[in-house]
Amino acid sequence: MTKEEAYLRIIALRKELNNHNKLYYVEVQPVISDFEFDTLLKELQNLESQFPEFYDENSPSQRVGNDINVEFNQREHKYPMLSLGNTYNEGELRDFDNRVKKALGEPYTYVCELKYDGVSISLTYINGKLEYGITRGDGTKGDDVTANVRTIKSIPLVLSGIGYPSEFEIRGEIFLPRPVFEQLNEEKLKAGEAPYANPRNTAAGTLKLQNSSQVAKRKLDCFLYYIPAENTPTVSHYENLMMAKTWGFKVPDYTKRCNSIEEVLEFIHHWDLQRKTLPFDTDGIVIKVDNISQQQNLGFTAKEPRWAIAYKYQTERAETQLLSIDYQVGRTGAVTPVANLAPVQLAGTTVKRASLHNADQIALLDIRLGDWVYVEKGGEIIPKIVGVNIEKRNGTGSPLIYISQCPECGTPLIRATGEAAHYCPNDEGCPPQIKGKMEYFVSRAAMDINCAEATIDLLYRNGLLNNVSDFYSLKKEQVLKLDRFAEKSAENLIKSIEDSKKVPFPRVLSALGIRYVGETVAKKLAQYFKSMEALKAASVEQLLEVEEIGDRIAQSLVEYFNTPKHIAIIKALEDAGVQLKLSDEETKTFSEKLTGYTFVITGTYKHNSRDQMKTLVEKHDGKISSGVSAKTTYLLAGEKPGPDKIQKAQKLGVKIISEDEFLKLIE
Numbered sequence: 001m002t003k004e005e006a007y008l009r010i011i012a013l014r015k016e017l018n019n020h021n022k023l024y025y026v027e028v029q030p031v032i033s034d035f036e037f038d039t040l041l042k043e044l045q046n047l048e049s050q051f052p053e054f055y056d057e058n059s060p061s062q063r064v065g066n067d068i069n070v071e072f073n074q075r076e077h078k079y080p081m082l083s084l085g086n087t088y089n090e091g092e093l094r095d096f097d098n099r100v101k102k103a104l105g106e107p108y109t110y111v112c113e114l115k116y117d118g119v120s121i122s123l124t125y126i127n128g129k130l131e132y133g134i135t136r137g138d139g140t141k142g143d144d145v146t147a148n149v150r151t152i153k154s155i156p157l158v159l160s161g162i163g164y165p166s167e168f169e170i171r172g173e174i175f176l177p178r179p180v181f182e183q184l185n186e187e188k189l190k191a192g193e194a195p196y197a198n199p200r201n202t203a204a205g206t207l208k209l210q211n212s213s214q215v216a217k218r219k220l221d222c223f224l225y226y227i228p229a230e231n232t233p234t235v236s237h238y239e240n241l242m243m244a245k246t247w248g249f250k251v252p253d254y255t256k257r258c259n260s261i262e263e264v265l266e267f268i269h270h271w272d273l274q275r276k277t278l279p280f281d282t283d284g285i286v287i288k289v290d291n292i293s294q295q296q297n298l299g300f301t302a303k304e305p306r307w308a309i310a311y312k313y314q315t316e317r318a319e320t321q322l323l324s325i326d327y328q329v330g331r332t333g334a335v336t337p338v339a340n341l342a343p344v345q346l347a348g349t350t351v352k353r354a355s356l357h358n359a360d361q362i363a364l365l366d367i368r369l370g371d372w373v374y375v376e377k378g379g380e381i382i383p384k385i386v387g388v389n390i391e392k393r394n395g396t397g398s399p400l401i402y403i404s405q406c407p408e409c410g411t412p413l414i415r416a417t418g419e420a421a422h423y424c425p426n427d428e429g430c431p432p433q434i435k436g437k438m439e440y441f442v443s444r445a446a447m448d449i450n451c452a453e454a455t456i457d458l459l460y461r462n463g464l465l466n467n468v469s470d471f472y473s474l475k476k477e478q479v480l481k482l483d484r485f486a487e488k489s490a491e492n493l494i495k496s497i498e499d500s501k502k503v504p505f506p507r508v509l510s511a512l513g514i515r516y517v518g519e520t521v522a523k524k525l526a527q528y529f530k531s532m533e534a535l536k537a538a539s540v541e542q543l544l545e546v547e548e549i550g551d552r553i554a555q556s557l558v559e560y561f562n563t564p565k566h567i568a569i570i571k572a573l574e575d576a577g578v579q580l581k582l583s584d585e586e587t588k589t590f591s592e593k594l595t596g597y598t599f600v601i602t603g604t605y606k607h608n609s610r611d612q613m614k615t616l617v618e619k620h621d622g623k624i625s626s627g628v629s630a631k632t633t634y635l636l637a638g639e640k641p642g643p644d645k646i647q648k649a650q651k652l653g654v655k656i657i658s659e660d661e662f663l664k665l666i667e
């Protein structure tokens, strides 16, 4: 294919993929299968890597983000991002309507919308291209999270349709759809980690992740609801949103124009029940005066617009009696207190248990056994106790004393300074921790051994499994002796264990469940050290050289490898034939031109994405490190490099090279 042909095909593919993206994520009406989409995307990715000169940050191939950590720059808002006045009752809403009526002295229309429960975002488009995504921050300036925003598939990178202003801002709410949130939490629980509290906090946390490829995996979504400007495309807020929809924005359909406050109240009552069937969280209704010049006449107070108000639904709350408290120990040893309650109806379900979070929360509530407590189900799946009805206390209960020993193994609990949770430190001898480690070890993302939780429990209780290396000494005859096992199922288990010996080293490393060493960190470590042998021998200083490895992870690794029991487990895995180093295929390099060189990369590059630059360094046997230090050979500076890195390199006399100079090195 000639360069010209490639260029034309790249442009055509980008256009087609952008359109399918819109059909799938914005209009939710896909016309091709996922497979067909992926095939087109792959074709584009191949062409783009063959012809890096056609790189475009707005290409649909860039939606996957990159795994460079960035600190956010602050950016000023052109129009301050104000909040909305709140009300929880009809009377106050009528007061709002009376104020509007009096101030305008002419007929007016409202637009009712749902109040989406996420994080607000301001998007700026210049000549139809996404330029900035800025969080609300303090209202006057916020964090520039553009790189993360670019990974959200329902936000157009390039606008379609006609009639958009050459430069404009549009605001909306980034949120995590409930099914995505629930799946994320299921995965967390499986991995033995504490679940996220609710979709809103998770969305907020995700948007602030410093690594956009992590954001891309989280499947955030975005609804748009406001165009702030003096010169909006039409004089009606509603019409503006309908126009924005034709440009490719996801403007929700849950809106209505209302001609009276009675109609507004009807809308509110309708959604009070209906909102529970939606796949995202809403905590109320936003009521806005539709006409833009009327909006301007009404104006703003210091904090909020006078032309809009939020009606918030009451969080549902029930009152019931606290019967007892259980203490659960998770895979990592963290202890969670859980309240057992007299069953009570709340938001359509019977609630019998509620989370009490930690010792501080119990002390704060001054809760006692037998107390009548208030239970709420906000955005959370697990209901929580939010208060005590002191009037109903009969004086017999005494304040609760938090347990000091592990309920599972009796070991005295510890609580690190600054941490909310108590921990059982007996990670090698505490049953839920031992079993939890094994459950994590067999999980799909780790060793992918087909062994259910109940089977692990059975093998553990029968003394056949005490640590993860014991899987590899299991014999079919031993398994056959257990209840529930027959010839075929025993064979399957042994075969699945045998198959896991082919699992690549990075996954084996993450399967060990070393604290703070998840999939991503394990990949980085494996890439850098190439083998367990080398990793085991690494000092804290050497570990800190690796990109993204900080003190906490380095300490945890050194501690892990200083424990004789862990060394024995690794030895047993090695004897069994588990992959403890990268394969020849994985370590194969293009050349040894960069052997012994350590690079730090900063800025953006003309010909390659940052990921491609990293791969190039590694494929020529060089190393990537996160911070400039005396050990850095080159600081590889693209466009808009980080000023701190440049300064440090100059101070330490580290040579700074450009992308072209780098490409010459490996030519």
Ligand code: IVH
Binding pocket: 082, 083, 084, 113, 114, 115, 116, 117, 119, 120, 121, 172, 173, 225, 226, 286, 305, 308, 310
């Ligand atoms: S309009 C000047 N419309 O609620 C008015 N806001 O409590 C701009 N929100 O910061 C806001 N859904 O994050 C508007 N349909 C909606 C909304 C909405 C959710 C959020 C937004 C805002 C907060 C105010």
